[in-house]
Structures are given as C-alpha cells and as structure tokens.
Amino acid sequence: MTIYVDDDYNLYVSDAYNHRIMKYYPNNRTGTIVAGGLSPGSSALQLNDPKGVAMDRTGAIIVGDSQNYRIQKFSNGSLVGTTVSSNSSNSLFGITRDIRVDCYNNIIATDSVFSRIIKFTPDGSNMTVLVNNNGVGLAADQFNAPFGIFIDNDQTLYVADKENHRVQMWPSGTTSGITVAGISGSAGSSLMRLNGPSAVVVDNNGFIYIADSRNHRIVKWTMNYTAGGVCVVGCSGSSGKGPTYLSGPRDLKFDPSGNLYVTDQGNNRIQKFMVQTSTSSCLSSNKKKLSISIHFLFVFLGG
Secondary structure, eight states: OOEEEEEEEEEEEGGGGEEEEEEEOOOOOOOOEEEEOEEEEEEEOSSSSEEEEOOTTSOOOEEEEEEGGGEEEEEETTOOEEEEOOOOOSSSOOEEOOOOOTSSSOEEEEETTEEEEEETTTTTTTTEEEOSSBSSSSSSOBBBBBBEEETTTOOOOEEEEEGGGGEEETTTTOSOEEEEEEEEEBOOSSOOOSSSSEEEOOOTTTOEEEEEGTTTTEEEEOOGGEEEEEEEETTTTSOOTTTTTSEEEEEEETTTTTOOOEEEGGTTTEEHHHHHOEOOOOOTOOOEESOOOOOEEEEOOOO
8 A cells, every 4th residue: 555645635545456546534433435446457447456645736646557567647527547658668667656746747657566666757768777876786776676766845855675675865867866864775674674575765854764564664774874763653573463562564655734544454444643743845845844742642443
C-alpha cells in the first residue's frame, strides 16, 4: 500500500491487491473507490496491482499501474483512466513502486525492474531517465530495488534504495548520489543502519524520515548523516499490532498540518501521528516543517 494526502486532508490509498485506489475523507474509516475496483485488467476502468498514487496540480489522480506497466491519470471525479505513458520500445519501463508529482507537474516514478528513477512530462509525451542508467549495483550511481522517492522544491531527489539498505540524495543535475542514511550494502537494526528502507520524506529542517520496513520502525536522520538516526515510531525492536507498534511499514506522507501517515502494511492499516508544523510553498511536494515531538497516535484506518 502506498498513500497520498491532499491539501484538504483526504487520504488516498493504492489498495494493490484489490486493484483499486481508495479515498478516505478526514476522520472517516469508510472509503470511496476513485479508480479501479473491478477485477484486475487493462481497460480504462481497471488497474492491476497499483503501486504509487499522487495528485497533480489540476487535481487529477496519478497511478502507477504496475502490472500493466503504465501510468494512469484519472481526472477529478472520473473513474475512467487515460494512459499517460506505457511500456514500449520508445519509453521502456518496468514495475513502478512509487509516484511523485513535482512542482512543475512532471511525474516522477521508481522503476524497480531497471533500478532507476524515471521522469515523465505532464502529458506523458517524453520519458527520461532522471537518475541511474547504470543497472543494479552498490555504487554511488546505482540502485538495487529503489522503492519510495521524495523530491523537494529545489528538485533534489531522495531515494529509498531498499536492497542496498540506504537512502540516497541526488541534487538536481548530478550524476551520482550521496548516502544520507544507512550504510551502503549493510543491513542492521542499530541506529546507524537500515534494513530494507521502503519510503522517505524530508522536512524543511532537512530531517529525513524513513520507513525502515524490516526493522518495523520509522527513523529520523538529521543533516549530520554520520551521526545515525533517531527512532520516532515503532521503537520496541519488534513488530506488533499495538498502537505503538508497526509491522513492515511501506509508505509515509505528511498532511498540510504535518501529521504523519504511515502505511502499516503487515497490519493492513494506516497509522496517523500528530505533530506541529508549518507548510512549504509547493504543496504537491509534500515537504513540511516538523517539530520533533509526536503528541499522540491515532489509528486512522482498519484493515
């Protein structure tokens, strides 16, 4: 499950195994299908294992329709999708794991098959490899199964490089990444290490929040990357179902007030953590300014 939270605090969930996108209004556990929801398929009304959901500047829902190898766009209020781009000899891409829309309405997606990040123009007419055209590997210009991504107002890209157990930062225009969390190629449970990071977001203070999936926790890293992280959620060292536990967190996003939403995938739920923030100028980037305290936990969505 991947998620997106819009400016009106509506929560969108890519419910992959049910082949649909669900919308949940604030403080409401009953969702509405806004894309897909029939049997899996490739028609304009269908999705097949969607991974990655976002919203563009017009309010259209953008979906990584992973097993159909395409990016679908659903205009506001419409269940009929249009294909922004699909796998072809002219625009070769594999299974998407996450979708972002930048401040210029470009669509950014992870391509886990080719271990790279790709970029589509808003109308899908042009696809480019944004970072890494060097195959699978551990080098600074490579990934191994990239999952979650985050792009800030300066077009700096952050990538949860899952099987390299690190988060890479790629400033705009650079040809190699900088490890800003974890130790390359070394999984672990200490606060210097990550184990299968699956999502990343960054606040205006430069704090990096990571879904450390196989450690069942959310950790925060500062700009002093060598100092290691701080655990902020799921800090018991094990998975669980209680309100302070997580099981294989998959994704995380902020709402306009800085509340942190976490896809607690192993428990089939979305958790919401309350914090105080101010918002940034580019709302579509989901880049927020957070205080360091979590006030309380609210279980937002059941299984």
